[in-house]
Amino acid sequence: xxxxxxxxxxxxxxxxxxxxxxxxxxxxxxxxxxxxxxxxxxxxxxxxxxxxxxxxxxxxxxxxxxxxxxxxxxxxxxxxxxxxxxxxxxxxxxxxxxxxxxxxxxxxxxxxxxxxxxxxxxxxxxxxxxxxxxxxxxxxxxxxxxxxxxxxxxxxxxxxxxxxxxxxxxxxxxxxxxxxxxxxxxxxxxxxxxxxxxxxxxxxxxxxxxxxxxxxxxxxxxxxxxxxxxxxxxxxxxxxxxxxxxxxxxxxxxxxxxxxxxxxxxxxxxxxxxxxxxxxxxxxxxxxxxxxxxxxxxxxxxxxxxxxxxxxxxxxxxxxxxxxxxxxxxxxxxxxx
Amino acid sequence: xxxxxxxxxxxxxxxxxxxxxxxxxxxxxxxxxxxxxxxxxxxxxxxxxxxxxxxxxxxxxxxxxxxxxxxxxxxxxxxxxxxxxxxxxxxxxxxxxxxxxxxxxxxxxxxxxxxxxxxxxxxxxxxxxxxxxxxxxxxxxxxxxxxxxxxxxxxxxxxxxxxxxxxxxxxxxxxxxxxxxxxxxxxxxxxxxxxxxxxxxxxxxxxxxxxxxxxxxxxxxxxxxxxxxxxxxxxxxxxxxxxxxxxxxxxxx
Amino acid sequence: xxxxxxxxxxxxxxxxxxxxxxxxxxxxxxxxxxxxxxxxxxxxxxxxxxxxxxxxxxxxxxxxxxxxxxxxxxxxxxxxxxxxxxxxxxxxxxxxxxxxxxxxxxxxxxxxxxxxxxxxxxxxxxxxxxxxxxxxxxxxxxxxxxxxxxxxxxxxxxxxxxxxxxxxxxxxxxxxxxxxxxxxxxxxxxxxxxxxxxxxxxxxxxxxxxxxxxxxxxxxxxxxxxxxxxxxxxxxxxxxxxxxxxxxxxxxxxxxxxxxxxxxxxxxxxxxxxxxxxxxx
Numbered sequence: 001x002x003x004x005x006x007x008x009x010x011x012x013x014x015x016x017x018x019x020x021x022x023x024x025x026x027x028x029x030x031x032x033x034x035x036x037x038x039x040x041x042x043x044x045x046x047x048x049x050x051x052x053x054x055x056x057x058x059x060x061x062x063x064x065x066x067x068x069x070x071x072x073x074x075x076x077x078x079x080x081x082x083x084x085x086x087x088x089x090x091x092x093x094x095x096x097x098x099x100x101x102x103x104x105x106x107x108x109x110x111x112x113x114x115x116x117x118x119x120x121x122x123x124x125x126x127x128x129x130x131x132x133x134x135x136x137x138x139x140x141x142x143x144x145x146x147x148x149x150x151x152x153x154x155x156x157x158x159x160x161x162x163x164x165x166x167x168x169x170x171x172x173x174x175x176x177x178x179x180x181x182x183x184x185x186x187x188x189x190x191x192x193x194x195x196x197x198x199x200x201x202x203x204x205x206x207x208x209x210x211x212x213x214x215x216x217x218x219x220x221x222x223x224x225x226x227x228x229x230x231x232x233x234x235x236x237x238x239x240x241x242x243x244x245x246x247x248x249x250x251x252x253x254x255x256x257x258x259x260x261x262x263x264x265x266x267x268x269x270x271x272x273x274x275x276x277x278x279x280x281x282x283x284x285x286x287x288x289x290x291x292x293x294x295x296x297x298x299x300x301x302x303x304x305x306x307x308x309x310x311x312x313x314x315x316x317x318x319x320x321x322x323x324x325x326x327x328x329x330x331x332x333x334x335x336x337x
Numbered sequence: 338x339x340x341x342x343x344x345x346x347x348x349x350x351x352x353x354x355x356x357x358x359x360x361x362x363x364x365x366x367x368x369x370x371x372x373x374x375x376x377x378x379x380x381x382x383x384x385x386x387x388x389x390x391x392x393x394x395x396x397x398x399x400x401x402x403x404x405x406x407x408x409x410x411x412x413x414x415x416x417x418x419x420x421x422x423x424x425x426x427x428x429x430x431x432x433x434x435x436x437x438x439x440x441x442x443x444x445x446x447x448x449x450x451x452x453x454x455x456x457x458x459x460x461x462x463x464x465x466x467x468x469x470x471x472x473x474x475x476x477x478x479x480x481x482x483x484x485x486x487x488x489x490x491x492x493x494x495x496x497x498x499x500x501x502x503x504x505x506x507x508x509x510x511x512x513x514x515x516x517x518x519x520x521x522x523x524x525x526x527x528x529x530x531x532x533x534x535x536x537x538x539x540x541x542x543x544x545x546x547x548x549x550x551x552x553x554x555x556x557x558x559x560x561x562x563x564x565x566x567x568x569x570x571x572x573x574x575x576x577x578x579x580x581x582x583x584x585x586x587x588x589x590x
Numbered sequence: 591x592x593x594x595x596x597x598x599x600x601x602x603x604x605x606x607x608x609x610x611x612x613x614x615x616x617x618x619x620x621x622x623x624x625x626x627x628x629x630x631x632x633x634x635x636x637x638x639x640x641x642x643x644x645x646x647x648x649x650x651x652x653x654x655x656x657x658x659x660x661x662x663x664x665x666x667x668x669x670x671x672x673x674x675x676x677x678x679x680x681x682x683x684x685x686x687x688x689x690x691x692x693x694x695x696x697x698x699x700x701x702x703x704x705x706x707x708x709x710x711x712x713x714x715x716x717x718x719x720x721x722x723x724x725x726x727x728x729x730x731x732x733x734x735x736x737x738x739x740x741x742x743x744x745x746x747x748x749x750x751x752x753x754x755x756x757x758x759x760x761x762x763x764x765x766x767x768x769x770x771x772x773x774x775x776x777x778x779x780x781x782x783x784x785x786x787x788x789x790x791x792x793x794x795x796x797x798x799x800x801x802x803x804x805x806x807x808x809x810x811x812x813x814x815x816x817x818x819x820x821x822x823x824x825x826x827x828x829x830x831x832x833x834x835x836x837x838x839x840x841x842x843x844x845x846x847x848x849x850x851x852x853x854x855x856x857x858x859x860x861x862x863x864x865x866x867x868x869x870x871x
Binding site for chain 1: 594595597598601602604605606607608609611612613615616618619622623626673674676677679680681684685691693694695697698699700701702704705706707708709710711712713715716717720736739740743767768769770772789792795796797798799802803823824826827830841842845848849852853855856857860
Binding site for chain 3: 420436438447450500
């Protein structure tokens with residue numbers, strides 16, 4: 001057998017060589033030969049199968065570790081900033097003077113929270129009602145007509161939402177809505193950001209809600225209906241209660257999507273580093289900050305570190321939110337199979 | 338009389354997760370005969386069949402202890418090479434699963450993956466095995482059309498031909514007629530009777546009449562154990578065990 | 591009428607209203623973009639690169655951005671497939687059923703799917719610096735690839751997962767290896783894979799935040815991977831921030847072009863899954 005002569009020759013080589021390094025290499029080669037040409041391997045097909053197994057496993061492990069790699073990469077770049085300023089200072093100070101190396105993210109964090117909150121307040125009731133309608137009331141034909149439209153909505157690039165926001169929402173706020181409440185606004189405001197974001201997260205919330213509703217057994221509804229409950233009562237008391245965790249998951253996922261949206265928000269929010277007092281004031285969410293300043297990033301000391309820290313902050317929050325909601329959704333899926 | 342066994346199962350135990358699915362199975366499956374495994378659903382008969390060609394170990398959390406000897410070779414030996422074992426056995430599943438390719442390629446597929454690419458040989462093999470399952474006349478004009486266009490009964494015969502084309506020694510059938518209409522069922526059963534001269538056939542079925550029609554030996558499986566094994570007429574008509582009696586009760590013709 | 595009936599009717603009305611609002615947003619957006627940009631659309635727009643003074647209203651077009659976007663989209667989808675197909679095959683064919691690694695992979699790509707593109711952009715930038723790359727087509731492609739891998743993995747996994755186990759068992763029963771069974775499963779999943787590719791096209795072509803850091807922007811068409819590349823979304827973004835009306839109008843026209851491309855891709859993705867299932871069960 002060729003395998004055994006191979007091994008013997010390698011062993012004799014090992015004896016002759018005195019250098020430890022060489023020995024080590026030889027041993028690993030020997031081990032490789034033993035695995036690759038072992039008697040159980042009948043032919044090339046199986047060798048290929050084994051090779052594919054190992055490489056594909058490597059790809060898979062790499063993809064799983066991607067999450068960690070992103071965190072490490074961003075953290076590594078934020079170290080200079082974290083060394084010079086305390087974390088609490090970064091998060092709670094609103095002094096933003098890059099030239100003086102003062103990086104307080106408070107107003108940006110507040111700006112992000114504003115637009116996110118507004119978008120959820122608008123999107124949740126509308127999406128929930130639509131989701132209920134499509135899965136509980138609507139005729140199959142209506143559902144087949146509306147769902148593709150909603151899916152198409154999710155395919156529209158953020159920049160187009162931004163253009164639309166500039167063309168429609170901003171003037172609408174400036175001319176029609178805001179004058180009833182405040183004296184003056186440009187329209188570029190956290191409200192505009194919130195509205196545009198709300199439309200962007202409709203598809204996400206609706207698709208998850210419909211999926212969750214569809215997973216509720218029909219028998220459960222029938223049980224309630226046969227007791228004389230109206231359809232709405234059944235939805236309120238049975239369907240919604242049963243799908244509560246799924247709705248939470250949808251909202252959490254939507255929050256994290258809103259949190260990280262960049263271009264569309266950047267185009268309509270006004271981007272003033274201030275803490276908005278009303279919804280008609282400009283705000284400056286974190287992603288917009290990163291995107292807007294990438295140009296100067298390398299020319300001001302610490303600025304790149306500050307922007308990478310902002311990205312890390314986004315990443316950590318969104319990672320947590322995503323993990324929570326995905327785990328909830330996985331549990332629901334498991335429960336139903 | 339049990340002749341020399343083709344497959345010999347010795348002290349086989351299967352756990353899936355915490356469940357003890359097969360309990361201490363000892364069974365000799367005779368050469369060139371049809372052996373049926375009968376039993377209520379969920380009793381482990383399909384699992385038993387899947388241990389024979391090691392499809393079971395593709396699942397997570399499965400532990401198999403004991404030996405399965407095929408031609409005297411333990412297929413659960415850690416050194417055993419699984420594709421070589423499976424090549425020896427053709428499998429016919431509950432529903433036919435033609436591969437996503439045309440009729441010709443479905444039959445030639447097994448030969449091709451095992452290295453035979455000669456067109457003339459493949460042509461011959463395809464015709465031979467399609468004739469073998471009485472499908473040739475029905476499909477000879479459309480060998481290049483997708484296999485999924487065939488009726489389900491034709492598909493099942495195609496799958497049988499596909500399995501036979503790699504020249505196995507054993508045919509495993511997992512309720513192979515459960516998705517078929519009566520006429521296709523009859524066609525498959527007749528094929529089994531034809532094939533048993535050349536192949537050892539192991540059949541899982543819940544239709545007792547079918548077991549009686551086609552098989553030489555019957556094993557009754559209940560709650561993961563072999564309760565009774567013997568010649569068909571004996572087990573079905575004069576069962577020795579109480580459990581078997583209860584199960585085949587009412588079947589007496 | 592009973593109170594509960596009234597309540598039912600009120601909510602029913604609200605539901606229909608919100609369904610109408612939500613499903614009309616698509617039309618509102620498309621209508622606004624078209625009515626604003628269609629007039630400025632011209633052959634020059636899509637056949638010429640920017641000429642001198644383009645951003646102050648002089649002639650030229652956005653061919654540079656269109657070509658750049660296509661390069662990035664094709665390059666990243668190709669690379670993304672090279673990585674995501676092995677992953678999907680591994681978790682569905684090589685790993686045992688319901689193995690932990692499969693769950694972990696699905697969970698992590700679900701999470702990565704939710705990570706915003708600006709974070710990928712920032713991360714891509716750190717890799718770029720680490721590898722000593724400048725803003726270039728290559729850096730853009732790598733970053734967008736990272737972003738679309740989870741999309742491809744999720745979408746392809748979804749179709750591969752539902753291929754019945756008996757299909758791969760049929761191959762195993764013929765003495766096939768896992769690799770051979772994977773090939774059959776992929777063949778069975780082609781319609782789904784095409785849909786996944788189109789989805790990632792859509793995402794890659796529309797993304798701006800990712801390439802902002804990494805691909806740069808240029809008025810010429812890149813001729814090598816080391817040169818920076820313009821992209822359509824960024825081109826819209828930059829032109830819109832100009833105070834000159836003509837430039838803004840061109841931004842709207844560019845938005846129309848992007849809308850058309852994206853709509854075509856998405857509708858193609860929808861129909862692909864229906865029309866390609868010739869050999870499917």
